[in-house]
Amino acid sequence: MSDDVLDAATDYETILVTRYGPALVVTVNRPRALNALAQQVVAELLDLTGRLAEALPSADAPAAGEWVCRGVIVTGTGEKAFVAGADIREMSGMTPEQAEAYARDMHRVTLNLEALPVPVIAAVNGFALGGGCELAMACDFIYASENAAFGQPEVSLGLVPGFGGSVRLQQRVGVGIARELIMTGRRITAAEAHRIGLVNQVFADHAALLDAARDTVDTIAAQAPTAVANAKATMNAVAHRSVADGLDVEAAAFRAAFTTEDSRIGRDAFLSKESASFSGR
Secondary structure, three states, rough: OHHHHHHOOOOOOOOEEEOOEEEEEEEEOOHOOOOOOOHHHHHHHHHHHHHHHHHHHOOHHHHHHOOOOEEEEEOOOOOOOOOOOOHHHHHHHOOOOHHHHHHHHHHHHHHHHHOOOOOEEEEOOOEEOOOHHHHHOOOEEEEEEEOEEOOOOOOHOOOOOOOOOOHHHHHHOOOOHHHHHHHOOOEHHHHHHHHOOOEEEEEHHHHHHHHHHHHHHHHHHHOOHHHHHHHHHHHHHHOOOHHHHHHHHHHHHHHHHOOOHHHHHHHHHHHHHOOOOOOOO
């Protein structure tokens, strides 16, 4: 990834983009509105994720660029909220057509995050409700602080989840629990989110949460970047297939791994009992 992405990020007004070692940290920055996903936030996230998709190499074309960014951490400014949800003030004046366009733009953001060839970690501190929970679920996994709260409260507004919650929550926690949470609009703690499998780990506070996310990116950055990209793409591809069809996809991905220089480096290093220094090709 070139510095073009970071240069472009200086024009954003509602998100902050910074580099921390091999990680790119994306912070939704509307603390007075509890980081709600106003249309401008969605537009800037869409621009950023599109730029990242173009700048980063991929599992299919690892030689297309340099693996400068090895992971993305998504978080929110302040101690109260990751992202409290969609912007209800803006939504109150929307026509049905405008509401659909709003949802579809956010769908593109979440699909872009899922398609990135590097891990994306949601670092959730405070409220992750409605659109905030949906943004977190578009990330590969979720770390939370003890004061985090999750939920899909749209039914209390006469609405339904619009940014992917009806799809991804079922995939994360199972059909029964997802239906209960969406139909009741019930808010859950970080501890319960961890118990049902929505959250991977819970940490004492925001600082510990971010440190853990950065440590995880460091750990992943020590692995073969082509293999990490291949693994993510493979898991995405098999998610909704039968076992037999999924195994076909996995076999093709396993074969493709053997065409990479990283695979040769990794196998040679293992046999030589040395640490691998991967090329990213």
